[in-house]
Amino acid sequence: MDLREKIRSVPHWPIEPVTFRDITTLLQDPEAFQWSCDQFYDRYKNRNIEKVVGIDARGFLFGAVLSYKLDVGFTPVRKRGKLPPPVISQEYTLEYGTNIVEISEDGIRRGEKVVIIDDLLATGGTASAAVQLVEKLGGDIVECAFVIDLPDLKGKSKLNGHNAFSLVAFEGE
Numbered sequence: 001m002d003l004r005e006k007i008r009s010v011p012h013w014p015i016e017p018v019t020f021r022d023i024t025t026l027l028q029d030p031e032a033f034q035w036s037c038d039q040f041y042d043r044y045k046n047r048n049i050e051k052v053v054g055i056d057a058r059g060f061l062f063g064a065v066l067s068y069k070l071d072v073g074f075t076p077v078r079k080r081g082k083l084p085p086p087v088i089s090q091e092y093t094l095e096y097g098t099n100i101v102e103i104s105e106d107g108i109r110r111g112e113k114v115v116i117i118d119d120l121l122a123t124g125g126t127a128s129a130a131v132q133l134v135e136k137l138g139g140d141i142v143e144c145a146f147v148i149d150l151p152d153l154k155g156k157s158k159l160n161g162h163n164a165f166s167l168v169a170f171e172g173e
Contacts, residue, residue, distance in 0.1 A: 003168040006032040041069040050112045059118035075107035077130045092129035103133040110138030121146040124155030131160050
């Protein structure tokens with residue numbers, strides 16, 4: 001399946017010259033959504049994953065399905081103030097400032113094999129923060145997974161040496 005056909009591109013949103021890659025259209029297409037979820041499951045079903053970490057908010061959609069299919073727990077990485085204490089926090093840089101994400105202190109056990117999942121890898125700020133949170137808790141990151149990669153923005157370089165997998169890439173656009 002060519003996911004590029006299932007993802008709407010919105011030019012100049014939220015600002016120029018950004019082209020927003022909207023997965024809403026993929027989610028509305030049952031065949032495309034199921035195919036995407038099945039691709040993640042097929043990739044990780046024999047990798048002894050013990051926990052799926054989903055990044056707020058669209059990473060929750062794919063992460064929850066993957067967690068269910070793998071029969072393992074799910075831990076969210078959320079924007080600051082959305083999880084009850086105790087949590088650990090990680091600041092990260094955006095193109096226009098900084099933000100903070102958090103994870104529950106008991107969200108990952110030391111040595112637990114983890115896959116981190118989100119919808120999009122762009123500059124890598126949020127994914128990098130999620131990696132740092134999982135590492136602080138002692139998780140063993142097997143891989144970081146994304147529906148979409150924007151390789152020109154070099155987000156993979158911020159994943160602290162961890163491998164990144166994506167279902168589709170939009171290069172040079």
